[in-house]
Amino acid sequence: MKLICFECKSDYSDKSFQYQCHCGGLFQVVHDFKAVDSEKLRRMFAERLSQRMSMHASGVWRYKELIYPELPEAFVTTKYEGNTGLYASESLQAYTGVRQVWLKAQSENPSGSFKDNGMTVAVSHARSLGKQKLACSSTGNTSSSLAMYAALAGCKAYVYVPERQVSENKIKQTLAYGAEIIRIAGTYDDGIRFLEQNYEELGLYVCNSINPWRIEGQKSMIYEAAQSLNWKIPDWIIVPGGALSNAVSLGKGLNDLYMLGFIDHLPKVAVVQAEGASPFHRMIEGNHPTLIPELQPQTIASAMNIGNLPSWRKAQAMLSQTKGVTVSVTDEEILAAKQLIDRSGIGCEPASAATVAGLRKLTASLIIDPDETALCVLTGHILKDFASFLDYDN
Incomplete structure (x- = not known):
């Protein structure tokens, strides 16, 4: 490694x-997977599904050999994250226009978002280095996940949060876990820049997606989805594009599974952004060589309200590898999809609903064939952002 x-x-x-x-x-x-016995691992992963109170009961650490094999078990900080539902819905299948659609509800993680898959690994790595002060810049989900794992590990969390356009529900959750909130007069991007410039002087271990161990943990989501489908991967994986860590980790996880022979093809990946915060989509659509940041991102999907995406180069490479695409959707399209997801009994926050809205748009434009299959990633829990409920019709 x-x-x-x-x-x-x-x-x-x-x-x-x-x-x-x-x-x-x-x-x-x-990772060097040359000496890995894939069939042995496949059997091992299946056997671990029956475990309840061990490290391997986690939907992340079940796959420790593919994520962080060298980490001593004593440093593993887990809340049995992962193990999230994979749902089919006839109403959503009809709405999106594809032959089969599954929704991977990462919203069912302990803190209520997909961030837990990556945070368990980042915090475990921090502990292995003896770090006690953990930090992030966040629009909400990263902060609550970090605060939860820091509390579990007996560490202190410092969270840099924009003064505007964040969900107060997520901030209150973060405070409840005991984190220290530092409000910044700027955006998520300003918080990242501050941490990049000052983490060493302040003695902070940064848990944003610039941390490669976050990506290692997050890729477990696609391992788990593939295992749930008996290693038969759908034609498309649809993911919301905020800081792009999910897109990058998906690509990395898919590549692992393909190299090891767990899956027989690489699916295409679609990255969905909100129109008011879509610099990555504009770059790909316009065939621009570099990302032009969105200085004032604006969308109801607060988790996607990010204008300067640190992982855009990795995400660009992932799209090339998977022959993937990008698409942007309006806030109105996001809320319409959210309402249907909620009333199907699954539920999600607005950023999650962008995947279903994006799938519908891609199918309508014939980029995705109606005979194809798709998996939409739901990243955040329905209770993460109460403000969006005000936009519902009765």
């Missing part, structure tokens, strides 16, 4: 842990 710069390919495996290479690139964890 090595820590390699995604940009210049420098090997930082033997150096002290940091978040950016000297060239400015982000790191990724690179």
Whole structure:
């Protein structure tokens, strides 16, 4: 296992842990799977499904050999995250226009969002380094997840939160877990820049998606979905695009499964952004060489209210590898999809509903064939953002 710069390919495996290479690139964890016995692992993963009180009862640490095999078990900080539902719905199938659609409800994680899959690994890595002060910039879900795991590990969490356009429900959840909230007069992007420049001086371990161990944990979501479907992966995976960590981790997890022979093809990935916060979609659609940040992102889907996406290069490479696409949807389309998801008995926050809205749009435009199958990732719980309920019709 090595820590390699995604940009210049420098090997930082033997150096002290940091978040950016000297060239400015982000790191990724690179595994050597040459000696892995895939059939043995497949049997092991199936056997672990019956465990209840061990580390392997987690839907993340069940796959420890593919995520962080070298980590001593004593440092693992888990709340049995993962193990989230995979649902089919006839009404959503008709709404999106595809032959079969599944919804992976990452909203059922302990803190109520997909962030738990990555945070359990990041916090476990922090503990292995002896770190006690953990930090993030957040529009909500990252902060509550970090606060929960920090409390579980006996560490202190420091959360940098924009003054506007965040869900107060998520902030209250973060405070309840004992984190210290630092309000910033700016955006999520300003918080990331502050942490990148000051984490070392402040003695902070950063748990945002610039941390490669977050990505390692988050990729377990696609392992779990594939295992639930008996390793028969759908034609498309649809994911919301906020900071793009989910898109990057999906691509990494899919590549792992394909290399190991767990799946027989790489599905296409569609990244869905809200129109008011869609710099990645505009870059891909316009075939621009670099991302042009959205200085004032504006969308009802607060979890996607991010204008400068740190992982865009990794996400761009993932789209190329999977022959994927991007799409943007309006707030009205997001709320219409959310209402249907909620009334199907599954429920989600607005950012999650962007996946269903995006799938419907891609099918209507014939980018996705009606005879294809799709999996939509629901990232946040229905109770994460009460403000969106005000937009419902009775």
